Amino acid sequence: MAPKRKHQETEPEEAVHPSRQFQVPGIPKLAKKPRKFEPPVYKKQAHASSVNAIKKRIRDVSRRLERSENAPADKKLEDERALIAYQQELADAEAEKIRQKMIKKYHMVRFFERRKAERQLKRLRKRLLETKSTEEVETLKAEMHIVEVDLNYTQYHPLSEAYISLYPNVSSAGGEEEETRGDTGKSKPPIWAEVEQAMEDGTLRKLRNRTSNAPVRVPMKPKMVDRKPARARARPEPVPVDTTGLNRRERRKLLGVKDTRGKTNPKSNGASHATEADVGQDDGSDGGFFED
Structure with a gap:
């Protein structure tokens, strides 16, 4: 019996289409062609007049300063400087917003x-x-x-x-x-x-390129809130009432004490009546199964 031929002998490389050469075992894969240039990376930049992020930072620092009663002095000083810087940045952003508006208008x-x-x-x-x-x-x-x-x-x-x-605007005749x-x-x-x-x-x-003549916001130091524990409201002392010679019911009525004895919930009362009625019916019969 003749020996089995190898794959290369049966199907030479020339018989394989160039697009399928990488599928043939033993043939190295073609390296990818390097790009001549890298595609530009477009990053979305924040507009110069975007002030929402700056306002959020100002609010955060202001709240932190209001609550920093027991904070160290260097931390408070750092927050105050940051607040002044953010307020100046906000003023610059608003001025740039006005500038862009005027350029577009005129x-x-x-x-x-x-x-x-x-x-x-x-x-x-x-x-x-x-x-x-x-x-x-x-x-x-x-x-x-x-x-x-x-x-x-x-x-x-x-x-x-x-x-x-x-x-x-002038007339066309005298223009x-x-x-x-x-x-x-x-x-x-x-x-x-x-x-x-x-x-x-x-x-x-x-x-x-000079800025507008509009007044720039002056950074103001945040007011420190004095957080003292709220005092309990003093209740008025009751006026003493003379109850000598009165029985217990008269004393309770005079002092305004409500008598809750004997008062039951109407719903529960009705339920108890229904239970009693059921019990009465049960007592009158032996269960209904053994009745003649």
Whole structure:
């Protein structure tokens, strides 16, 4: 009898499809291809204006301070410092919330007014290059300075404060003429002068990122609750009553003592009557089975 052939002899590797090579015994498995890059990990970050977690911490520390009568001094000092830090963090988060709200509210107004100021500045520069009169050059330079301040006003107005428009709505007939002469005759908002001063000092970015003028909450020290044991209410002493010469029933009536003798529960009384009736019936018969 011929010897049994091996598996490799009966089915060579070339006869197996490449996708099934790993199933053939004796053939090493192909290593996985390494990734060219790792996928980015997206972590959900808490919004800057999320204040619920900060408020919870403030409540926890405040309650701990109220109940820390017998706590060590260093622990109380640590809690007080933590409370001040959390309150400042809460004020910063609320200021950031107001800032984001103002940015969203006045975004389009600032954009359109910035584009308008850029167009005015472009026209004035073109006129300055074309003019030859010295007086007109000085006038155009003064107008250009005003328009440059207007442009910086639209870009560097404090983001946390309400934006006051530079160019209120005008009629379509006078709109072209108003843009040409640069709106120099109109009154400017109060912050316009601050923007002009910041241009000279080089602090425009600082002006833009300044916080709102709203008052910041001043951290207050929590009140210590004096937890003393409650005193028992003093009951009024009974007025002495003279009961000489009275019998027992009269004395009890005078002192207001209720007589509970002889009073039974009507439900239990009825039940007892029913029991007695049953007993009477049982006494009158021998059980019913032996009756004739």
